[in-house]
Amino acid sequence: MEKILEVKDLHISFDIHAGEVQAVRGVSFDLYKGETLAIVGESGSGKSVTSKALMRLLPTPPSRIKQGEILFEGKDLAKLSDKEMQNIRGAKISMIFQDPMTSLNPTMTIGKQVMEAILKHQEISKEEARKRAVELLQLVGIKNAEMRMKQYPHQFSGGMRQRVVIAIALACNPKILIADEPTTALDVTIQAQILELMKDIQKKLGMSIIFITHDLGVVANMADRVAVMYAGKIVEIGTVDEIFYNPKHPYTWGLLASMPSLDHKDMELYSIPGTPPDLLNPPKGDAFAPRNPYALKIDYELEPPMFKVSDTHYAATWLLHENAPKVEPPQIVRDRVAKFAQIVARKGGGSRG
Amino acid sequence: MARYVMKRIVYMVITLFIIATVTFFLMKLLPGSPLQNQEKLTPEQRQIILEKYGLNDPVPVQYVRYLGNLLKGDLGVSFQYDNRPVTELIGERIGPSAQLGFQAIVFGTVVGLLLGIFAAIRHNTWGDYTATVISVLGISIPSFVLAGFLQYFIGVKLQWLPVAFWEGFEYTILPTLALSVSVIANIARFMRTEMLEVLSSDYILTARAKGISNAAVIVRHAIRNSLIPIITILGPMIVNLMTGTLVIENIFAVPGLGEQFVRSISLNDYPVIMGTTLFYSALLILAIFIVDILYGVVDPRIRLAGGNK
Numbered sequence: 220m221e222k223i224l225e226v227k228d229l230h231i232s233f234d235i236h237a238g239e240v241q242a243v244r245g246v247s248f249d250l251y252k253g254e255t256l257a258i259v260g261e262s263g264s265g266k267s268v269t270s271k272a273l274m275r276l277l278p279t280p281p282s283r284i285k286q287g288e289i290l291f292e293g294k295d296l297a298k299l300s301d302k303e304m305q306n307i308r309g310a311k312i313s314m315i316f317q318d319p320m321t322s323l324n325p326t327m328t329i330g331k332q333v334m335e336a337i338l339k340h341q342e343i344s345k346e347e348a349r350k351r352a353v354e355l356l357q358l359v360g361i362k363n364a365e366m367r368m369k370q371y372p373h374q375f376s377g378g379m380r381q382r383v384v385i386a387i388a389l390a391c392n393p394k395i396l397i398a399d400e401p402t403t404a405l406d407v408t409i410q411a412q413i414l415e416l417m418k419d420i421q422k423k424l425g426m427s428i429i430f431i432t433h434d435l436g437v438v439a440n441m442a443d444r445v446a447v448m449y450a451g452k453i454v455e456i457g458t459v460d461e462i463f464y465n466p467k468h469p470y471t472w473g474l475l476a477s478m479p480s481l482d483h484k485d486m487e488l489y490s491i492p493g494t495p496p497d498l499l500n501p502p503k504g505d506a507f508a509p510r511n512p513y514a515l516k517i518d519y520e521l522e523p524p525m526f527k528v529s530d531t532h533y534a535a536t537w538l539l540h541e542n543a544p545k546v547e548p549p550q551i552v553r554d555r556v557a558k559f560a561q562i563v564a565r566k567g568g569g570s571r572g
Numbered sequence: 573m574a575r576y577v578m579k580r581i582v583y584m585v586i587t588l589f590i591i592a593t594v595t596f597f598l599m600k601l602l603p604g605s606p607l608q609n610q611e612k613l614t615p616e617q618r619q620i621i622l623e624k625y626g627l628n629d630p631v632p633v634q635y636v637r638y639l640g641n642l643l644k645g646d647l648g649v650s651f652q653y654d655n656r657p658v659t660e661l662i663g664e665r666i667g668p669s670a671q672l673g674f675q676a677i678v679f680g681t682v683v684g685l686l687l688g689i690f691a692a693i694r695h696n697t698w699g700d701y702t703a704t705v706i707s708v709l710g711i712s713i714p715s716f717v718l719a720g721f722l723q724y725f726i727g728v729k730l731q732w733l734p735v736a737f738w739e740g741f742e743y744t745i746l747p748t749l750a751l752s753v754s755v756i757a758n759i760a761r762f763m764r765t766e767m768l769e770v771l772s773s774d775y776i777l778t779a780r781a782k783g784i785s786n787a788a789v790i791v792r793h794a795i796r797n798s799l800i801p802i803i804t805i806l807g808p809m810i811v812n813l814m815t816g817t818l819v820i821e822n823i824f825a826v827p828g829l830g831e832q833f834v835r836s837i838s839l840n841d842y843p844v845i846m847g848t849t850l851f852y853s854a855l856l857i858l859a860i861f862i863v864d865i866l867y868g869v870v871d872p873r874i875r876l877a878g879g880n881k
Contacts, residue, residue: 276780301786309783316781321774326796326871335792336782371872387782 229287257442313388330368457532648843658847680755688763710757
């Protein structure tokens with residue numbers, strides 16, 4: 220498959236009064252044409268910072284890209300000037316945000332907000348831009364688009380606003396769409412509609428999607444591949460099947476175990492004990508070790524490298540080292556994995572959506 | 573919308589009526605009498621004069637008579653200025669006051685907005701700190717102190733501009749500056765805070781994600797949204813400016829309404845006090861009304877709430 224974006228050893232820090240917060244500490248991944256890569260992790264794991272860094276939307280200062288490359292169409296986005304980056308933002312790489320209630324300008328009509336993105340990147344007349352904006356609104360499922368163009372955001376519901384935000388992001392047929400928790404602020408039925416819409420549009424336009432979320436249910440529904448982030452690093456990356464059926468990292472086990480499920484009604488919802496480390500002073504060794512019941516002595520001393528599980532599946536845990544004791548995932552994770560397999564078998568094959 | 577405006581006009585009339593009533597009774601509590609050189613008058617002469625102006629009647633009777641005249645648009649006749657009608661006196665004096673107030677509001681608002689926007693864009697840099705210091709100084713220094721400084725340094729020492737009087741545009745510059753400093757300071761302070769808030773909001777991120785330039789983000793998205801609270805403070809600001817003119821007009825010997833107003837109070841010139849107060853109040857109420865309409869122009873959410881009734 221064709222590689223469209225390559226992130227190499229990305230380090231991002233925030234300089235605050237107390238010192239340097241190392242929010243992203245060496246993230247590398249590739250994005251292929253037409254695929255959906257989900258980045259999951261808890262709050263503060265660096266998933267949002269990584270995605271904003273790809274768009275160069277982090278305020279500088281306090282943030283800075285300390286090290287690493289973001290290769291896109293032969294250019295390193297980390298080193299582009301503001302002007303050059305403006306030509307890529309919204310045209311080749313677009314982004315949609317978490318809260319549709321606040322991500323549209325309240326004093327500008329919907330039409331103008333959609334047209335703005337078109338007029339910035341395309342050499343067309345206002346009238347043509349207007350036509351294109353109406354088409355876009357229709358594409359994202361907004362009825363009466365002509366009339367809706369003249370309305371303001373407060374005249375739209377949350378779900379409709381997120382559709383508008385998506386329309387803005389699609390204005391110039393981007394190659395990559397970055398979605399930063401696009402459904403977190405929406406209720407479940409609307410969430411399903413928006414996810415459907417995104418899949419539908421991806422099929423039509425053939426773009427790649429980077430999907431930031433902490434909802435593993437959404438991941439299973441949307442993603443081709445999954446990157447699990449913890450404390451500013453990717454700890455496990457693989458295809459969605461590999462992550463759900465053959466998770467290797469104890470943190471991924473914890474995430475899978477803490478998914479709410481209907482067939483464990485009487486059980487208390489599992490949660491990973493402890494809190495994420497303070498990235499102002501990242502710990503020595505594996506940052507997850509203090510919360511990891513399977514931690515080895517070496518975890519407190521030396522950071523684990525990425526161990527290869529398969530050609531597409533890597534995990535950063537010493538448990539994969541040949542000298543490590545053989546550890547099975549906890550019972551609850553094995554139950555879950557078996558359950559996922561059953562569901563897939565019942566659906567008939569591994570095709571998801 | 574028409575219904576909303578009608579409702580507002582009725583409220584405005586009621587407000588004006590309350591102001592007229594309160595002012596009338598407060599004014600009657602002022603010590604002294606409108607008569608000058610009282611000691612030279614015999615008791616009979618005094619009686620005749622007081623009788624002539626109806627000042628011997630009980631206060632409630634005077635009040636009802638005053639309201640009656642007010643409804644006919646008659647503000648009465650000045651006791652001091654050669655028995656001239658109050659409306660005529662106000663008409664004569666309003667020119668300089670209005671010009672001064674207008675210049676100060678326009679100049680102060682424009683400079684204040686620019687300063688506030690500049691400070692917000694340069695957040696936490698020397699530009700920001702300088703702008704903040706300027707606005708803190710502008711708020712803390714009373715306008716009459718500043719007026720004195722301006723007169724001394726620019727008028728007397730440098731001789732660039734005339735110190736006082738009202739004989740042409742260059743005479744308006746110093747009083748306008750003195751008046752507008754507090755406007756600049758207040759608007760700059762609010763604009764800075766508001767811009768910072770708006771600049772960190774999600775829709776600015778959306779705008780930047782479209783790839784439009786920083787200048788376009790600020791001009792098209794940030795400024796308009798920051799203006800909403802500025803409009804709120806503009807109402808009280810106009811009040812401040814009006815009361816401010818009383819002092820400034822006296823310092824710069826501007827033949828304005830404020831100067832006349834202060835004099836009429838010290839001379840117990842009842843009709844002029846009442847007339848000027850009502851005139852100020854009417855202006856103020858009108859200003860607040862315009863501000864409320866402006867809200868709707870800037871913010872579509874408010875436009876709808878008022879208009880769909």
